[in-house]
Amino acid sequence: MKYLSILLLSLLSLPLMAAPDGKALYERNCSVCHHFKGEGGIGLPLTAEILSQVSDDYIAKTIRVGRPGRIMPSFNALSDAQVQAIVRYIRSWSGKPGPVFKTTRLQGDSARGKPLFEKHCVRCHGKDGSGEGPGTGVTLSRERSFMVMPAALNNPGFQQSASDAMIHDIVLSGRKVGGMPSFKSKLTDQEVADVVAYVRTLKPPALHQGMEEWRGKPAYIMESPYDFETTVENVKQALTGANFRIFPPRYLEQGLTDEFSVNTRQISIRFCNFKELYHLLNIDPRLGTVLPCRINVIERDGKVLVISANVAQLATLFNNQELSEVGVLMEEIILSVMEEATL
Amino acid sequence: MRKLLAILLIVGVGFASASERNLVMVRSPARAAHVMDVLKETILEYGYQVAHTQRCDGGMAEFHYKSDFYRVVFFGKVKEVREVLKRHPEMSPYLPLKIAVVAEKDATVLAAVDPRALAPMFPDDAELHVLLARWYNDIDAMLEELRELKKAP
Numbered sequence: 200m201k202y203l204s205i206l207l208l209s210l211l212s213l214p215l216m217a218a219p220d221g222k223a224l225y226e227r228n229c230s231v232c233h234h235f236k237g238e239g240g241i242g243l244p245l246t247a248e249i250l251s252q253v254s255d256d257y258i259a260k261t262i263r264v265g266r267p268g269r270i271m272p273s274f275n276a277l278s279d280a281q282v283q284a285i286v287r288y289i290r291s292w293s294g295k296p297g298p299v300f301k302t303t304r305l306q307g308d309s310a311r312g313k314p315l316f317e318k319h320c321v322r323c324h325g326k327d328g329s330g331e332g333p334g335t336g337v338t339l340s341r342e343r344s345f346m347v348m349p350a351a352l353n354n355p356g357f358q359q360s361a362s363d364a365m366i367h368d369i370v371l372s373g374r375k376v377g378g379m380p381s382f383k384s385k386l387t388d389q390e391v392a393d394v395v396a397y398v399r400t401l402k403p404p405a406l407h408q409g410m411e412e413w414r415g416k417p418a419y420i421m422e423s424p425y426d427f428e429t430t431v432e433n434v435k436q437a438l439t440g441a442n443f444r445i446f447p448p449r450y451l452e453q454g455l456t457d458e459f460s461v462n463t464r465q466i467s468i469r470f471c472n473f474k475e476l477y478h479l480l481n482i483d484p485r486l487g488t489v490l491p492c493r494i495n496v497i498e499r500d501g502k503v504l505v506i507s508a509n510v511a512q513l514a515t516l517f518n519n520q521e522l523s524e525v526g527v528l529m530e531e532i533i534l535s536v537m538e539e540a541t542l
Numbered sequence: 543m544r545k546l547l548a549i550l551l552i553v554g555v556g557f558a559s560a561s562e563r564n565l566v567m568v569r570s571p572a573r574a575a576h577v578m579d580v581l582k583e584t585i586l587e588y589g590y591q592v593a594h595t596q597r598c599d600g601g602m603a604e605f606h607y608k609s610d611f612y613r614v615v616f617f618g619k620v621k622e623v624r625e626v627l628k629r630h631p632e633m634s635p636y637l638p639l640k641i642a643v644v645a646e647k648d649a650t651v652l653a654a655v656d657p658r659a660l661a662p663m664f665p666d667d668a669e670l671h672v673l674l675a676r677w678y679n680d681i682d683a684m685l686e687e688l689r690e691l692k693k694a695p
Contacts, residue, residue, distance in 0.1 A: 226689070231567040231651055240569075240646050272563040417663040418632035451627075451634060454593030455620040465627070465634070476598070480612075485565060485653045487598055487614050487642030495634045497627075508635035516564035516659050 219281040221288030228274060229285065236292060241270060241484060243348075246376050247293050252369050255297045258286050260360035268403065268520030269351050270483070300364035307363075307389075307396030315390055316397045319382060320352075328352035328401035349377060353401035363395050370394060406520065407527045409511025410534075416509055419534060423496075423503040423541045427464060430503045431496050433540035434468050438494070441536050443470040451495060464498035483522045489513055494537065505541055507533050564659040566678065568652050568685040571693035574611040574645035577652065580691060581615060581643065584684045590617045593638045611645035622673065629667065636660060639677060641685070652688055654681050 226235070232242030239245070250258075259282050265273035274282070290297060317326070324330050330349040351357060370391045373381035382391065413419055423430040435445055451465040469491045479486055495506045510533060514526025570577050582592050593616040618638035626633050641654045657677040664670050 227568075231569040231653075234569065234646075234649070235571070240651070274563075415663060416632070417630075417660055418635050420632055449594070451637065452620055452623060454616070455591045455618050455623060455638060460620075462624075467634075480598075484644055484651075485567070485642065487612060487644060488565060488640065488653045488655050490598060490614055490642070491596060493635065497631050497634060499631065504631055506631060506634050512663075516655060518564070 219278070219284035221284035221286075221291075224277070224281055224285050225288045228277070232270070237289065243271075244376065245289060245292075248374065248376055250289065250293065250297065251295065252365070252372065252374065253297060254300050254362070254365060255286050255290070256300075256302075257360050257362070257365060258289065258297070259283065261356065262286075264356045264359050265518070266351065266354050266356040268406070268518060268523070269354055269356070270517070270519050271356070272518055273356075298365075298368070300362045300368065302362050302364075305363040305367060305392040305395050307392035307394070309393070309396040309400050311390075312393030312395070312397030315386065315394050319385065320394065323349040323379070324352050325349075327404060328398065329404060330354075349379070351403075352398050353403050355403060358399070363392075363399075366395050366398060367391050404520075407524055409509065409527055409530050413509055413511070413530070413534075415512070417512065418509050419507045419530075419537060421505045421537050421541045423505055425503065425541070427496065427498045427503050430505060430540060431466055431468065434494050434496060434505060434536070437536040437539040438468065438470045440539070441532060443472050443492075445470050446491065451497075466496050467493045468496065469493045479522070479525060482525065483517055483519045485517060486522070492533075494533070494540075505537050507537060564656050566654045566656050566681050566685055568689040569646070570650045570652065570688045570691050571648075572650060572688075572691040573648060574613075574643055574650040577650040577688055577691065578613060578615070578643055581641065581652070581684070581688060584687055585615070585617045588680050588684055590619055590639075590680075592617050611643070611650075613643045614640050615643065616640045626670065626673070630664065630670070633660075639681070641681065648693070650688075652685050654685070657681070 229242075232240055233245055234240050237245030237250075243249070261271070262274050262277065262282050262285060264275075265271045267273075277285075320328075328351065330351040367388075369379075370386070371381060371383050373379045386394070408414060423433070425433060431448070435448075438445055446469040449467050449469065450461050450463055451467055452461045455461075470493065471491055476490075489508065492510075493507070495504075497504045497506060509530070511523075511526045511530040514523045514529075517523075572580075578595075582595075585592050596614040596616070598612040598614060599610065616638040617640070623637050626637065636655070636657075639654070639657070641652055644651045644653070657674040658671075661671045661674050
């Protein structure tokens with residue numbers, strides 16, 4: 200037994216001793232969003248132009264801290280060597296090294312930078328620097344002509360990753376892929392430094408959360424005063440009244456066992472509003488992982504339970520603030536349907 | 543040996559909590575229709591039953607919304623589903639398990655919720671945590687196989 204344990208521990212430590220393979224790590228962790236060679240998809244395209252404007256340090260920090268609320272997760276389980284290997288692999292596409300920027304803060308005046316930011320930057324980056332607008336998330340029918348969403352300058356991940364000098368440099372040079380113009384002829388060096396100082400004051404918007412009563416719970420559960428069949432009909436009627444299209448109901452176990460063994464007192468009522476679905480899939484094409492919307496009616500121990508996923512909680516799994524906001528709205532709708540069905 | 547396996551599973555759960563990634567996702571170079579076929583076979587090979595496949599793009603097309611290939615595959619083991627629901631009916635919205643299959647031009651993105659993301663909502667059920675970790679391991683391994691599919695000539 201002792202030898203078996205040693206052998207297993209040795210096997211577990213093997214990957215830690217081997218030199219990290221940047222290509223393999225990129226393909227395993229990054230390609231799903233950024234595509235095989237940085238073409239972009241759900242994630243930002245890593246074009247030659249973009250990569251020529253950002254330092255290795257910026258890429259490494261971005262991998263580490265991600266972008267809270269903007270899809271990119273933090274890969275804090277990767278070792279420093281693994282992160283560096285990914286950066287080297289990304290750099291190998293062009294064969295050119297990335298720029299190096301000073302890490303010291305620029306001497307700017309945020310009060311002077313504010314009006315400049317409002318004049319030149321708000322149109323794309325938003326008043327609070329959230330970078331609202333169409334862009335990343337190009338799966339399905341989203342237009343691919345505008346691949347890059349303006350950067351969320353107020354995002355804590357961006358703030359931690361980007362040095363003042365790097366932001367300064369990008370403001371002066373512009374960025375073709377995102378439609379950002381060069382401000383070389385419009386702003387002086389000092390004015391750009393003032394804008395950067397103002398960018399440093401931007402804070403992310405406060406997140407709306409789901410109802411306190413349901414926070415941290417996996418599902419909404421209500422007990423119905425009606426029998427099983429009546430409750431199922433009530434849920435369908437309430438959903439129709441809320442403008443949802445209802446699919447043929449399925450038993451929860453249907454397809455997992457034969458038709459004679461299936462528990463017929465556990466039904467999933469699946470519903471959809473295709474207009475909303477289309478809109479939501481454009482916000483986040485990964486939404487299919489939690490589709491379709493459904494309310495389950497389950498009979499057990501003489502009780503009839505009406506159950507739905509806690510959509511406000513579920514939406515937070517996607518690290519997509521826009522989707523989280525929708526989750527909070529959906530919570531209200533689903534709870535009102537469930538309440539109506541069990542009144 | 544059982545103790546050792548339990549330790550290994552707990553180590554797995556520990557890694558999950560250290561990462562903020564709540565979705566298991568891969569990109570396969572193969573086309574979506576082929577990936578779907580292989581996914582269904584792979585699910586069976588891992589001992590699960592495919593419950594059904596939902597066509598999301600079909601519904602949207604019916605309402606004149608343009609969409610690429612988009613399917614959701616539901617799968618599970620009836621015994622596990624029954625055992626979990628006996629203790630936690632609130633797990634019913636998450637069962638059967640599912641994997642979304644989305645075309646992105648010639649490639650395919652596969653995504654599933656990491657079952658371990660549900661663990662903090664059941665803090666007192668260590669047995670469920672182990673099951674969630676096993677589901678994660680299986681989904682991760684299945685998707686890895688699909689990631690390694692070759693691009694069609």
